[in-house]
Amino acid sequence: METLVRAMGSEGVLAFACVSTRLVEEARRRHGAAPTAAAALGRALTASSLLSATLEGQQKVTLRILGDGPLGGIVTDTTASGDVRGYVQNPAVHLPLSNRRKLDVGAAVGRGTLHVTKDLGLRWPYHGSAPLVSGEIAEDLAYYLAQSEQVPSAVSLGVLVEPDGRVSAAGGFIVQVMPDADPGARDYLEAHVRALPPVTQLVQQGASSADLARAALGRLGAHILEERPVRYRCTCSRERVEGVLALLGAEEVESLLAEGRAEVRCRFCGEVYVLGRQALQELLWRLRGSRPPVA
Numbered sequence: 001m002e003t004l005v006r007a008m009g010s011e012g013v014l015a016f017a018c019v020s021t022r023l024v025e026e027a028r029r030r031h032g033a034a035p036t037a038a039a040a041l042g043r044a045l046t047a048s049s050l051l052s053a054t055l056e057g058q059q060k061v062t063l064r065i066l067g068d069g070p071l072g073g074i075v076t077d078t079t080a081s082g083d084v085r086g087y088v089q090n091p092a093v094h095l096p097l098s099n100r101r102k103l104d105v106g107a108a109v110g111r112g113t114l115h116v117t118k119d120l121g122l123r124w125p126y127h128g129s130a131p132l133v134s135g136e137i138a139e140d141l142a143y144y145l146a147q148s149e150q151v152p153s154a155v156s157l158g159v160l161v162e163p164d165g166r167v168s169a170a171g172g173f174i175v176q177v178m179p180d181a182d183p184g185a186r187d188y189l190e191a192h193v194r195a196l197p198p199v200t201q202l203v204q205q206g207a208s209s210a211d212l213a214r215a216a217l218g219r220l221g222a223h224i225l226e227e228r229p230v231r232y233r234c235t236c237s238r239e240r241v242e243g244v245l246a247l248l249g250a251e252e253v254e255s256l257l258a259e260g261r262a263e264v265r266c267r268f269c270g271e272v273y274v275l276g277r278q279a280l281q282e283l284l285w286r287l288r289g290s291r292p293p294v295a
């Protein structure tokens with residue numbers, strides 16, 4: 001089972017780390033994502049998992065990366081219990097490798113805005129946003145955390161896509177320096193994180209989420225505070241699909257009924273729900289508040 005860990009180092013620093021290979025491969029497969037799209041979606045899914053590390057109970061975080069590049073928007077959300085799901089608007093996008101021979105996520109995402117919405121069970125959800133600085137997602141999230149949430153952070157995200165298109169390694173970490181942290185610790189972390197090998201290399205070598213947290217904090221040490229499971233899981237269901245159709249109104253449902261069936265595909269997981277004549281008729285009766293005639 002893949003996990004997310006929350007760890008504390010000395011000198012007032014925190015780390016959140018996650019190995020997400022299976023989770024990202026599942027997303028890649030469900031959406032049939034091409035390599036560049038899979039890397040971008042995988043980084044966003046990993047980022048949203050990391051952002052969920054401090055959530056509890058029914059709380060949820062949604063990350064939206066809305067760039068003007070060919071990928072279109074990327075939307076991911078994660079619950080406190082570790083259910084992660086997400087989609088990219090144009091999963092078929094694949095760009096030539098960048099001049100550093102890497103998947104060019106930055107060009108595929110483009111310029112735009114990163115939005116974070118946290119449903120903390122309060123009356124209004126918390127919302128913050130920041131402009132995308134590179135479209136590479138890790139840098140964008142670090143900028144957002146520093147600017148919008150005022151927490152200086154280093155973020156590393158990685159997704160390795162094999163020549164056959166499968167995701168063979170994925171993971172990431174966020175390191176945060178608390179306001180009362182020793183300034184020396186901050187300088188050390190900056191240099192240390194920059195000198196680390198790519199996350200995907202550590203994951204390929206068999207690193208666990210806790211190992212990633214330890215690697216990220218280096219000589220500041222990592223005391224693991226919590227470890228919780230993460231997996232790709234969608235909350236869609238037949239009932240929810242019927243609920244969405246009901247919102248369209250009786251007239252729309254009637255015209256679907258005239259066509260004989262309705263097919264709804266969940267954007268988050270690709271599941272297809274087919275409602276036949278019987279289901280649509282029952283929905284229509286419910287919307288009109290009338291009962292079927294007794295035979």
Ligand SMILES: [Zn+2]
Pocket residue numbers: 234235236266267268269270271
């Ligand atoms: Zn779904």
